[in-house]
Amino acid sequence: IIKSIANDILYCQKEKINEKCTSRQSYLSNKRYFLYDVNPPEGFNLRRDVYIRVATFLKQLIKDDKIFQWNVVLPPWGNLYHWQSVDLGSQQQIPWQTFFDMESLKKYLPVIELFEFIKEIPSENEETIIDVLYFLKNDEEMFRIGNFEDKNIFSDCLNTTIPYKKNSYKQYTGSFWGYTNVTAREVKCITFHGTTINLKKNLQPLLYRSIMFDHMEIPLHYNYGSVDYWNARRSMRYNTELHQISNDFRLKYLNSNDMDDRTIKLKDWRLDKKKRNAIGGPYLSIHLRRQDFLIGHAASSPTIEYAAFQIKAFLKLLDLKIVYIATDTNNQEYIDLKEKLKDYSVFRYIPTQFVKNKFKDGGIAIIDQIICSHARYFVGTHESTFSFRIQEDREILGFPTNTTFNVLCGNEIKCSIGNKWEIIWG
Ligand SMILES: Nc1nc2c(ncn2[C@@H]2O[C@H](COP(=O)(O)OP(=O)(O)O)[C@@H](O)[C@H]2O)c(=O)[nH]1
Numbered sequence: 001i002i003k004s005i006a007n008d009i010l011y012c013q014k015e016k017i018n019e020k021c022t023s024r025q026s027y028l029s030n031k032r033y034f035l036y037d038v039n040p041p042e043g044f045n046l047r048r049d050v051y052i053r054v055a056t057f058l059k060q061l062i063k064d065d066k067i068f069q070w071n072v073v074l075p076p077w078g079n080l081y082h083w084q085s086v087d088l089g090s091q092q093q094i095p096w097q098t099f100f101d102m103e104s105l106k107k108y109l110p111v112i113e114l115f116e117f118i119k120e121i122p123s124e125n126e127e128t129i130i131d132v133l134y135f136l137k138n139d140e141e142m143f144r145i146g147n148f149e150d151k152n153i154f155s156d157c158l159n160t161t162i163p164y165k166k167n168s169y170k171q172y173t174g175s176f177w178g179y180t181n182v183t184a185r186e187v188k189c190i191t192f193h194g195t196t197i198n199l200k201k202n203l204q205p206l207l208y209r210s211i212m213f214d215h216m217e218i219p220l221h222y223n224y225g226s227v228d229y230w231n232a233r234r235s236m237r238y239n240t241e242l243h244q245i246s247n248d249f250r251l252k253y254l255n256s257n258d259m260d261d262r263t264i265k266l267k268d269w270r271l272d273k274k275k276r277n278a279i280g281g282p283y284l285s286i287h288l289r290r291q292d293f294l295i296g297h298a299a300s301s302p303t304i305e306y307a308a309f310q311i312k313a314f315l316k317l318l319d320l321k322i323v324y325i326a327t328d329t330n331n332q333e334y335i336d337l338k339e340k341l342k343d344y345s346v347f348r349y350i351p352t353q354f355v356k357n358k359f360k361d362g363g364i365a366i367i368d369q370i371i372c373s374h375a376r377y378f379v380g381t382h383e384s385t386f387s388f389r390i391q392e393d394r395e396i397l398g399f400p401t402n403t404t405f406n407v408l409c410g411n412e413i414k415c416s417i418g419n420k421w422e423i424i425w426g
Pocket residue numbers: 042043044045046082083287288289326327328361362364365366368383384385386387
């Protein structure tokens with residue numbers, strides 16, 4: 001039955017509008033679009049993890065679904081709390097190609113940018129209309145009681161504050177990444193708990209052509225840490241220019257290059273093989289997370305003095321003279337830290353205005369991550385997703401795990417080595 005309905009839809013696309021093919025169906029093909037957005041306060045590096053949840057789910061869906069052609073529409077980046085450089089103006093509607101290598105992403109999954117989606121689908125009244133938007137929410141009661149079970153329950157949106165309201169054309173407007181001309185035809189609320197794969201029943205591709213989920217951070221990984229998880233992660237290569245800038249810096253200041261460091265990656269990530277023989281450049285790299293972590297993770301945040309003490313201990317242990325610091329701290333703290341490490345060469349990456357304008361705060365952060373990931377030894381910040389992404393990149397580059405999962409300790413608590421999330425190769 002499904003097949004024959006699907007054929008009707010395909011048929012509708014070819015024929016002009018008639019009784020069987022409503023105007024809405026007339027442009028339907030078997031192409032389907034999966035759109036999503038994330039809770040506004042979430043940071044860049046958690047959002048990258050949400051992409052992997054989406055990507056592995058869609059990958060499985062595509063494997064199972066022989067009728068529809070699924071595409072993920074990548075939500076543009078913008079308005080992130082940590083992107084505070086005032087000289088860059090509004091950092092909104094930034095496409096994924098600014099940060100990531102689109103060809104690599106596409107080798108895992110059919111993805112398109114939002115601006116491509118807007119061009120691709122017909123507009124009505126100069127609006128790009130998404131057929132259905134599911135507003136996901138947690139079951140607060142379940143979190144209170146602690147009795148967790150899978151849930152996927154429609155609720156009317158009456159008792160939920162939703163950031164969407166109807167406009168004069170009867171479509172829902174909302175934030176939609178800052179596009180006032182992107183709207184949704186229907187908005188439905190779902191109380192959800194469980195993994196991404198449970199969203200399958202909400203897709204309803206026979207009814208909808210473009211399906212969006214807001215609060216996509218709520219569904220969990222259905223296959224965390226599997227080969228497929230790592231394939232999706234490996235496909236998230238950075239924009240090659242960001243690599244070039246990082247390589248230039250490594251060569252100029254850190255005496256580091258991929259040949260000597262044994263960190264060469266093949267052009268096509270699918271051909272990279274399991275290895276554990278990366279050496280890395282002759283420097284220690286540190287991710288020292290400050291700002292909101294000083295409050296949210298006070299116990300595991302060292303003072304600058306204690307951070308310097310630990311860094312010196314690592315440098316002695318490893319017999320290294322150079323340390324690279326990635327940090328979101330202010331200038332004064334960085335100067336203090338450097339002062340306390342004056343027997344060593346201390347570096348940080350300072351972008352030119354050209355690089356800043358082009359790649360914004362998000363790109364500068366990625367350059368820091370790339371440089372950290374190529375070090376002989378990395379020490380991160382406990383529970384920072386920024387550090388987690390560096391650890392994953394080091395797993396992909398093939399470093400021995402004892403050089404990757406170390407974290408700085410807070411002054412007050414004894415701390416041990418962080419969790420090891422080791423790569424699995426297919
Ligand atoms: N350039 C740079 N930015 C950083 C660094 N640490 C944190 N940030 C910024 O602060 C944000 C931290 O938020 P998030 O990505 O959520 O990571 P988390 O909060 O550490 O888990 C990053 O996305 C960066 O914008 C750093 O070492 N270098």
